[in-house]
Amino acid sequence: MPIITRFAPSPTGLLHLGHAYAAATAWRRARAAGGRFLLRLEDIDPSRCRAEFADAIKTDLQWLGLDWDETVRVQSEHLADYRAVLDDLTARGLIYPCFCTRADIAREVEASASAPHAPDGSLVYPGLCRHRSPAERAARIAAGEPFALRLDMARAVAAVADPLWFEEEGEGPIRCIPAAFGDVVLGRKDAPASYHLCVTHDDALQGVTLVTRGEDLKSATHVHRLLQALMGWPTPLYAHHRLLTDPSGRRLAKRDRAATLRDLRAAGVTATTLLAMMGSP
Ligand code: GLU
Numbered sequence: 001m002p003i004i005t006r007f008a009p010s011p012t013g014l015l016h017l018g019h020a021y022a023a024a025t026a027w028r029r030a031r032a033a034g035g036r037f038l039l040r041l042e043d044i045d046p047s048r049c050r051a052e053f054a055d056a057i058k059t060d061l062q063w064l065g066l067d068w069d070e071t072v073r074v075q076s077e078h079l080a081d082y083r084a085v086l087d088d089l090t091a092r093g094l095i096y097p098c099f100c101t102r103a104d105i106a107r108e109v110e111a112s113a114s115a116p117h118a119p120d121g122s123l124v125y126p127g128l129c130r131h132r133s134p135a136e137r138a139a140r141i142a143a144g145e146p147f148a149l150r151l152d153m154a155r156a157v158a159a160v161a162d163p164l165w166f167e168e169e170g171e172g173p174i175r176c177i178p179a180a181f182g183d184v185v186l187g188r189k190d191a192p193a194s195y196h197l198c199v200t201h202d203d204a205l206q207g208v209t210l211v212t213r214g215e216d217l218k219s220a221t222h223v224h225r226l227l228q229a230l231m232g233w234p235t236p237l238y239a240h241h242r243l244l245t246d247p248s249g250r251r252l253a254k255r256d257r258a259a260t261l262r263d264l265r266a267a268g269v270t271a272t273t274l275l276a277m278m279g280s281p
Contacts, residue, residue: 003035004209007061007068008199010042011053014260015060018214018244018252021278025241026212027066038206039068043076044198045191060261064271073206075198082193085201085231086149086186094156094230095186097137097147098129116182119219124182125150149187153179160229166221169210169239178226200224204233215240216251244278 005026009019030037039061043049054074061068075082089095100108108126109115116124130152141147157179164176186197203211203224218240228235243251252259264274 001209003030003033004038004207005030005035005212006038006040006203006206006208007066008040008042008202008213009057010045010048011050011057012045012048013053014056014262016252016259016261017264017274017278018259020060020064020261020274021244022212022214022241023061023066024064024275024278025239026210027068029210029212029239035209036069037066038070038073038208040073040202040206041075042195042198043074044082044193044195045188046076047190049076056262060265063261063265064275073202075202079192081205082187082198082201085197086193089151089186089230090149092159093152094159095149095151096130096132096183097141098125098150098183098185099140099145099147100125100128104128118181119177119222120181122181124180125184127183130183146189148185148189150183151186153181153183156226156230160226164225164229166225166235167237168218168221169237174221176222176225178222181223184223196220196223196227200227200233201231203236204228204231208236210239211236212239212241214243216243 007023007026009015009023015023027037029035039058041049041054041057043054058072086095105123105126105128108128109123112126118124129150164178165173166176168174184196185194188194202208218238221238221240225235227233245251246259261274265271
């Protein structure tokens, strides 16, 4: 089977060295195997994504010499795809509308004896809206109250029945524990769909066979694997890589302007030097 990898940045800022490392890792894996490398823009959040950053991403990748195959998939142009998945899960009783504000959730968590956190550090949703009646839901939606769509995790796990695993390169099969994430958001109040939904849908649609990405997203794979099982999507091989850090050991982030590829280029650093400096994963 031909190997298909992808680089899937969100255009919320300029790319830095950490992104270059992630992109180069995916590109090298595809090119070394005579496979395909795809570029996907995960711009589902209209408040944070900007067209100028999408353009800058392409310019930076071209400068690095990381050429991509096929047309760039731009998630905001495919909202109907994500809507169809949400509709399907709704029809199967696996997602429900959640009207909670952050303050509602914080109050509930404070009032309860425990506040479990998911493996990615996020707070597990306490379930306030899980058991609202169909009539209440319909009335609140009709009244125009904003709502998110949450996966009913217990039902979803029950629907797939078998224990789930994902294959991490160099590590072997990892047993999935999606329940530890609670009722994750699949449709956001402020965006038509969530990262978990779009990334899993698109990897399946685009036939991605190897997902390389930073190890900060490794825990999210537990949720992604569950969505794959629910939707009958294939499961790629995963290879989460280390994150680049600054000299003080802090993970590179978009706020670190000094490390943007644009600045490095302006300072006269060549793409060859930069790629050699980062080394292979
Ligand atoms: N869009 C995500 C990000 O920029 C990465 C998605 C992925 O590689 O799975 O962090």
